[in-house]
Amino acid sequence: MCEHIFHVKAKYMLTRLWTVWLLAATGCAVGPDFVRPQPPETERYVPGKQLQETVSADGQIQYFEQGAEIAADWWQLFKSPKLDALVKEAIANNPTLESAQASLRQSQDNLQAGYGVFFPQIDLLGGASRQRFSAARFGSPVSSTFNLFTLSASVSYALDIFGAQRRTVEALSASRDMQHYSVVTTYLTLIGNIVNTVIARAGYEAQIQTTQQLIESQREQIRLTELQMQAGILEYEKPVNLRLQLEVLESSLPRLMQKRSQAEHLLATLIGQFPGEHEFEKIDLADLSLPTILPISLPSSLVRQRPDILLAEAQLHQSSANIGIATAAMFPSFTLNATYGQNNRNLLDIFLSSGNFWSIGTNFVAPLFRGGTLWFQRKAAIDAFQQSRAQYRQTILNALAQVADVLLALEYDAEALQHQSQEIHLAQERMHLMQANYQAGLVNYQQVSIAESQYFQSKLNYLQTLALRLQDTAALFVALGGGWWNIEEKTRSPRDDEILFDVKLSEEETDKVKTD
Structure with missing residues (x-):
């Protein structure tokens, strides 16, 4: 009997709730429906014609392939297994990336x-x-004392007639998207910092070695000029000037060593290790190959690929949903309530039909006067949307400017390296000529030492530009979004076998990113 009563009543209430749910589903959601901003119509990053290739420097030309796809593992184009291992270790152990992933899981929950x-x-x-x-x-x-036992079930359902709940969930979904793109941004920044720091460290190491060679050459010049001064051939001023140049060179050496140490400490931090416990495996500039084929996304594709732009778009979406939430708060809210239960003075008789009770009804709350609070809350939400829209536009402008800067930097790096390659070639040729003339007795050793110093100084400038060219190449991949959308489903983080971004885009969203 008891089971039959509960079954009938439950069926009755569920039927009513289903009917009300259908009515609520047909309600309108007040506030604006978010529409994705259109991508910019511009087709180029820099004024004039599209960049096709750089000049040849060291026999290497970098070609720009317009509209080509960017590899998700772009750092492997530098062809350094040691660099690949560092990137893998950083993805597995970096605390900042782990924190971002936890925030993403939180927003999904x-x-x-x-x-x-x-x-x-x-x-x-x-x-x-x-x-x-x-x-x-x-x-x-007559007074009485008695026991009362009650058991009941209550059902309540908020009728989302004006879409307040739908807009709230929409805002939560946009917040989840923001965290998703925050993880991607952290991931891309992490890899970019790893590659950039490895190149910087290799550049400092090469400069240290060249500076030490230059110092030895300078010391030899000083020794020879002091001998000539003692013989009365040269005045005292000449060796003094050389010693001054030597002091300048030697003072630059500790700064280079400090920068090398800072780069090593930064690398240890990026891969989640303590600097004092990390043994860095040296990577030289010669271990890094220059990528010669550089894919360039069109500006219209860039806004659908760069995570910082997509994050700003998700923030704009959230601001749009917040307008709907604030607008719905100005309308009545309805709630359906139903209760069914049993009570009795005897616990064993609680399920007797004589003790059952039930109620069903609805209530609503309609704001009549709030002193302008709801109105200005909606106005504030609109202002926040306009702020997000301006920030979105600024993010796009900054992104396009960053790509333009890197493209021109690569062009100028190649031109500078071309001249410095010729300079170092001529300096080396002159040094070899002086060495041959010295062996033939045509010049003194001081002239040989001067030629060696000029060669090492040219080499020092060359190494700085070479490292800068490699760094700007890495910066281009980062500026273009790093190809994160091409990560296959099988790509996983070494930590706990988790998918790198935890919450993946749907196939439809992934296809949209690729085709937009």
Whole structure:
């Protein structure tokens, strides 16, 4: 009997709730529906014609392939297994990336929790009490003491007629997207910093070695000029000037060593290790190959690929949803409530039909006067949307400017390296000529030493530009978004076998990123 009563009543209430849910589903969601901003119509990053290739420097030309796809593992184009190992270790152990992934999981959980508002809220209530009833107020001397046991179930459902709940979930979804692109941004920045720091460290090491060679050459010049001064051939001023140049060179050496150490400490931090416990495996400039084929995304594709732009777009979406939330707060809210239960003075008889009770109804709350609070909250939401829209536009402008800067930097790096390659070739040729003339007795050793110093100084400038060219190449891949959208589903983080970004884009969203 008891089971039959609960079945009939539950079926009745669920039927009513289903009907109300259908009515609520047909309601309107107030506020603007978010529309994705159109990509910029510009087709180039720099004024004039499209860049096709750089000049040849060291026999290497970098070609720009317009509209080509960017590899997700772009750092492997430098062809350094040691660099690849560092990147893999950083992805596995970097605390900043781990923190961003945890924030993404948190936002995903909040979104899943937000979906619960679309379902009825069902609670089970139970109680047991002992009460004394005084009949004196009714003119009767008889009073009684009794037990009361209650067991009931309540169902409530918020009718989302004006879309407040739908806009709230929409805002949570946009927040999840923001965290997703924050993870991608962290991931891309991490890899970019690893590659950039490895190149910087290799450049400092090469400069240190060349500076030490230059110092030895300078010391030899000083020794020879001092001998000539003692013989009365040269004045005292000449060796003094050379010693001054030597001091300048030697003072630059500790600064280079400091920068090398700082680069090593930064690398240790990026891969999640303590600097004092990290043993760095040296990577020289010669271990790094220059990528010669550089894919260039069109500006219209860039805004669908760079994670910072997509994050700004998600923030714009969230601001749009917040307008709907603030607007819906100005309209009435409706809630359907239903309760069914049993009570009895005897616990064993609680399921007897004589003790059942039920209720069903609805209530609403309509704001009549709030002193302008709701109006200005909606106005503030609109202002926040306009702010997000301006920030989105600024993010796009900054992104396009960054790509333009890097493209021209690569062009100028190649031109500078071309001249410095010729300079170092001529300096080396002159040094060899002086060495041959010295062996033939045509010049003194001081002239040989001067030629060697000029060669090492030219080499020092060359190494700086060579490292800069490699760094600017890495910066181009980062500026173009790093190809994260091409990561295959099988690509996983070494940590706990988790998917790198935890919450993946759907196939439809992934295809949209590729084709837009």
